[in-house]
Amino acid sequence: MQTxxxxxxxxxxxxxxPDMLWNDQIAALVSHRTARAYLPDAVPAGALEAMVAAAQSASTSSNHHQWSVVAVSEPALKAELSALAQGSAGQGNPHMHEAPVLLLWVADLSRNAAIAAETGTPNIVHGHLDAFLMASVDAALASQxxxxxxESLGLAVCYIGGMRNSAAEVAQLLGLPSLSYVVFGMTLGYPDPQRLSEYTPRPQQAVVLHHNCYDANAAARALETYDQAFDGMREALAGRFGIHLKTWREGVRGSVQAAYMDGRENLRQAVQGRGFELK
Ligand SMILES: Cc1cc2nc3c(=O)[nH]c(=O)nc-3n(C[C@H](O)[C@H](O)[C@H](O)COP(=O)(O)O)c2cc1C
Structure with missing residues (x-):
């Protein structure tokens, strides 16, 4: 048990x-780290169901439950989905093959659209950007x-944003109904204790926490120490795994360039093809 x-x-x-209140639940949340290496052990019976109960207990916009999750354990399907999440440079997410389960988190207006359609109720709302956002937010809150x-069960995850690289193909593979799309995937399994990720340090709180009024200057000043905090992790990763990360700022600059999109530049078209009008 860590202090x-x-x-x-x-x-x-x-x-x-800063000084803060503390308890076991906060300790568990602050101890989060992504896993990118898994044991072959199966996810135990009842774990997925416990996760879904927790997911369903998240707040949900207007109690409308506009999300779904598809759990993929079938290896051939998992391999197809992994291939679709590959970046153009082929960097991919090799841990998608290792993890016993891949969860696909779906923003899902389809159920409620069908309920409206049962009585021929004109569906104005689902054509708007806000409905797309509500469903995407619901999926994100549920997934977290x-x-x-x-993590409380000793399992670990890695979100997979690359599932949006080929949003139309992913939806087709999973047989998703109209008015739904995969917001992100998530690998799930027991982390390999020999290959644990380092903890990724976060910027100090003054970068993200403002009181009463947004203070961009204070946030920018506080951010100055972050590259240094991140450097410790770069060195640890280079030492342990031969992974050479850029400084955090260089990473951010790389992430605003075209190569970072990897197909997601077509997301608007893909989700419009799934029935979201985004008005
Ligand atoms: C929406 C989303 C998409 C992500 N996609 C990927 C991904 O495709 N591959 C990956 O290795 N990590 C992915 N991550 C994990 C982040 O890189 C990770 O959370 C971040 O670096 C902080 O590290 P930590 O979770 O270990 O604290 C994603 C995280 C989020 C929230």
Whole structure:
């Protein structure tokens, strides 16, 4: 069991950390780390169901439950989905093959559209961008509650944003109904204790926490220490796994260039093809 100080020092590195309240649940949340290497062991019976109960317990816009999740364990289908999440440089996510389960989190207006259609109720709302956003937010909130539940069971995850690289093909493979799309995927399994990810430090709180009024200057100043905190992780990864990351700022600059899109530049067209009008 790690102490509060050990957990916070992994989270923030050498950056200032404010005093805060603390309990076991907060300790578990702050101890989160993504897993990109898994044991072959199956996800135990009842774990997925516990995760879904947690997911369903997240707040949901207007109690409309506009999300679904598809759990893929069939290896051939998982391999097809992994191929669709590959980047153009082929960097991909090799852990998608290793993890026993791939969860596809779906923004899903289809059920409620069908309910409206039962009585011929004109469906004005689902044609608007806000409905797309509501369903996407619902899926994200549900998925993160599922992550917290999974981690409490000793399981681990990695979100897979690359599932949107080929949104139309992914939807077709999964047989999704109109007015739904996969917002992101998520690998799920027991993390390999020999190949655990490093904890990724976060920027100090003054970067993201504003009081009463947004203070861009204070946030920018506070961000100055982050590259240094991130450097510790770069060195650790280079030492342990031979992975050479850029500075965090260089990473951000890379992420605003065209190559980062990897097919997601077509997302508007893909989701419009799935019935979202995005007005
Ligand atoms: C929506 C979303 C998509 C992500 N996609 C990927 C991905 O495709 N591959 C990957 O290795 N990590 C992916 N991640 C994980 C992030 O890289 C990770 O959460 C971040 O670097 C912080 O590390 P940590 O989760 O270990 O604290 C994704 C995270 C989110 C929230």
């Amino acid at each position: 509060q100080q050990q957990i916070l020092s992994a989270r923030y590195g050498q950056q200032p950390v 509650n599922a992550v917290v539940a999974a």
